[in-house]
Amino acid sequence: MRISCVGAGPAGLYFAIVMKRRNPNHEIVVHERNPAGTTHGWGVVFWDDLLATLRTNDPDSAQAIADQAVPWSGQVVDVEGQPPLHYVDGGYGICRRRLLQILIERALALGVDVRFESEISALSQVADADLVVAADGVASRLRRHRADQFRPQIEAGRNKYIWLATTQPFPSFTFGFVPTRAGWIWFHAYSFKEGVSTFIVECAPETWDGLGLGAMRADAALKALESIFAKHLDGHGLMSRDGHGNTLPWLSFRTLVNRTWHADNVVLIGDAAHTTHFTIGSGTRLAIDDAVALASALSEHDSLPRALDAFGRRRQRALARVQRDARLSAEWFENLPRYIRYNAPTFFTLLLARRSRLLKRMPARTYLYLRRKYTKLTGSASSPLARIGGPAHRFGSKARRGLSGAESGTPCP
Ligand SMILES: Cc1cc2nc3c(=O)[nH]c(=O)nc-3n(C[C@H](O)[C@H](O)[C@H](O)COP(=O)(O)OP(=O)(O)OC[C@H]3O[C@@H](n4cnc5c(N)ncnc54)[C@H](O)[C@@H]3O)c2cc1C
Numbered sequence: 001m002r003i004s005c006v007g008a009g010p011a012g013l014y015f016a017i018v019m020k021r022r023n024p025n026h027e028i029v030v031h032e033r034n035p036a037g038t039t040h041g042w043g044v045v046f047w048d049d050l051l052a053t054l055r056t057n058d059p060d061s062a063q064a065i066a067d068q069a070v071p072w073s074g075q076v077v078d079v080e081g082q083p084p085l086h087y088v089d090g091g092y093g094i095c096r097r098r099l100l101q102i103l104i105e106r107a108l109a110l111g112v113d114v115r116f117e118s119e120i121s122a123l124s125q126v127a128d129a130d131l132v133v134a135a136d137g138v139a140s141r142l143r144r145h146r147a148d149q150f151r152p153q154i155e156a157g158r159n160k161y162i163w164l165a166t167t168q169p170f171p172s173f174t175f176g177f178v179p180t181r182a183g184w185i186w187f188h189a190y191s192f193k194e195g196v197s198t199f200i201v202e203c204a205p206e207t208w209d210g211l212g213l214g215a216m217r218a219d220a221a222l223k224a225l226e227s228i229f230a231k232h233l234d235g236h237g238l239m240s241r242d243g244h245g246n247t248l249p250w251l252s253f254r255t256l257v258n259r260t261w262h263a264d265n266v267v268l269i270g271d272a273a274h275t276t277h278f279t280i281g282s283g284t285r286l287a288i289d290d291a292v293a294l295a296s297a298l299s300e301h302d303s304l305p306r307a308l309d310a311f312g313r314r315r316q317r318a319l320a321r322v323q324r325d326a327r328l329s330a331e332w333f334e335n336l337p338r339y340i341r342y343n344a345p346t347f348f349t350l351l352l353a354r355r356s357r358l359l360k361r362m363p364a365r366t367y368l369y370l371r372r373k374y375t376k377l378t379g380s381a382s383s384p385l386a387r388i389g390g391p392a393h394r395f396g397s398k399a400r401r402g403l404s405g406a407e408s409g410t411p412c413p
Contacts, residue, residue, distance in 0.1 A: 003019065003129060008034075009100070009135060044283075133269060149260065150268065157252050187202070255276075
C-alpha cells in the first residue's frame with residue numbers, strides 16, 4: 001500500500017512505524033512542514049499504560065523512550081499561604097523533541113521516507129497515495145479541505161495558558177496557585193529531563209487582562225511571571241520557545257471533535273481527529289492509540305472503506321469518555337473560585353475529583369458529604385460514586401494529617 005502521512009508528530013510517526021513493522025512492503029512517506037529537530041512545546045507526561053502499548057507494538061522504540069523518560073513521583077498542591085500537600089502517585093515525563101527524535105530514527109531504520117520542510121497544503125500533493133493519513137495536528141489543513149465531510153466542531157476554552165519551561169527541578173507533579181491583585185494564577189510543573197521542567201501557566205482571562213500579560217513583550221511577561229512564582233522557581237528563570245521580542249504566544253485550549261474520522265481515502269488521527277485538555281495529560285497516548293488502532297483495522301479488513309469505518313467507530317467510542325473527562329477537568333480550572341476558597345486539603349480532594357460529573361452539578365460541600373457517605377456505606381473507595389468522583393485517594397503521610405480537613409469541606413477563612 002502507498003501511504004502518505006501528513007505530520008511527523010507522535011501520531012503520524014508511530015503509525016508509520018507500526019505499519020512498516022506489520023508489512024515492510026508498504027511504501028510510506030511522512031511529510032513534515034518543519035525542519036528536522038524543531039517542535040512546539042516542552043515535556044509531556046505519561047503513565048505505564050503507554051509504555052505497555054509501546055512495548056507490545058514496537059519494543060525497540062519502547063526501550064529508547066523508557067530510557068529517556070524521567071520518572072516523577074507524587075503530586076503536590078501548593079496554595080499560597082497554606083502548607084503544601086502531597087498525594088501518592090507516579091508517572092513519567094519526556095522531552096517532546098527527544099520523543100520525536102526516537103520515533104523519527106526508528107521510522108527511518110524501518111525504511112519510512114521521512115521528509116522535512118515538506119508542507120502539504122492540498123490533497124493534490126498526495127494524490128498518488130492509496131491512503132492519506134492526516135496527522136497534522138489540531139489545526140489540520142487536510143481536515144479543513146474536507147470539513148463538509150468531517151464536520152469538525154472546535155470549542156475554545158475560557159482560560160489562557162502558556163507552555164513554558166524552567167531549569168528548576170520539579171520531581172513531583174506540582175500545581176502552584178498564587179493570588180494576585182487581578183485574581184488567581186497557577187502553574188502545572190514536572191521534570192521531563194535532567195535540569196529542565198515543563199511549566200504551564202494558566203489563569204482566567206480577567207486575570208490575564210488585569211495583569212497585562214497579553215500586551216507585554218515576551219521578556220517582560222516572563223519577568224512578571226518569574227516574580228509571581230518566585231517562591232516556586234527559587235531563582236531559576238522561565239523559558240519560552242516562541243515569542244522572543246514580541247508577545248508570548250498565549251492560547252485558549254481548543255477542544256475538537258469530528259462527526260466522522262474518514263472521508264474517501266483520507267483518515268484523521270491524533271490531534272487532527274480530537275483533542276483532550278492538557279490537564280489530563282493524554283493527547284500523546286491517544287495519538288499513539290489511534291496509530292495502533294488504525295494499523296490493526298487495516299490488517300483486519302481487506303477493503304479500505306471497511307477498515308477506516310471500523311477504525312473510526314472503535315476510536316470514537318473509546319474517545320467519548322476521555323473527552324468528557326477532559327472537558328470536566330478544563331471546566332474545573334475555569335471555575336477555580338468555586339473551589340479555592342476551601343482549605344488546602346479539601347481543595348486538593350476537589351482537584352483530584354475534577355473529572356466528576358457530580359462535582360460539576362452540585363455544591364462542593366454536598367459532593368464531599370455524599371462521597372463520604374457512599375464510601376462509608378460501601379466500605380470501598382472504588383464504589384460507583386467514588387469512581388464518578390475521581391480516583392481513590394492515596395495521600396502521603398504528610399497529607400494524612402490534613403485528611404480530616406479534606407473530608408470536612410471547610411471553606412478557608
Ligand atoms: C500545553 C500542553 C501540554 C500537553 N501536555 C501533554 C502531556 O503531558 N501528555 C500528553 O500525552 N499530551 C500532552 N499534550 C498533548 C500532545 O502534545 C498532543 O496531543 C500530541 O502532540 C498530538 O500528537 P499529533 O501527532 O496528533 O499532533 P502534533 O504533535 O501536533 O503533530 C502534528 C505535526 O504535523 C505537522 N504539520 C501540521 N500541518 C502540516 C502540513 N500542512 N504539512 C506537513 N506537516 C504539517 C506539525 O508541524 C506537527 O509536527 C499537551 C498539549 C498541550 C497544548
